[in-house]
Amino acid sequence: MTPDRRPAHEHRHPVDLPDWMRGPAPTRRTPTRLLDDLVERQRGLNAARRAWWRWRDRTRWSDSHPHVVAVVSFVFAAVVGTAAVFGAYYLLALAMRGHY
Incomplete structure (x- = not known):
């Protein structure tokens, strides 16, 4: 028998989940969820989203x-970069001549 297959008579241990995991609270109605519902209802918005x-x-x-x-x-x-350096040199030359 391979190690990844258990015999039929072996059972897994029961998992004891807390109540909040077994019965989670319903999702809150946030503005994002309301907007999401609006987009899902409108055919054009839904197509644009997809x-x-x-x-x-x-x-x-x-x-x-x-x-x-x-x-x-x-x-x-x-x-x-070359254009920026030559532009700076050009402006410096104009300033040195007094034309700037």
Whole structure:
């Protein structure tokens, strides 16, 4: 007999759960639950919610092509950084000439 299978005559020990676990209190009617019920009742809102969930759980292009995104983001950061440095030098040159 395998260790993961017990014979039919062996029983598990009874589990003694507290009362609050056996009979939990009903859920409270919070504003969030009321809004959730409203969205569930309205057909358009419910469809929009499900579309939002599908969009949120999609596989993003950056997840499927991480190397391409890394190279593109590096090039973008380098271009923006270079433009910022040259812009600062340009403003400094204008200030030194007195045109600023």
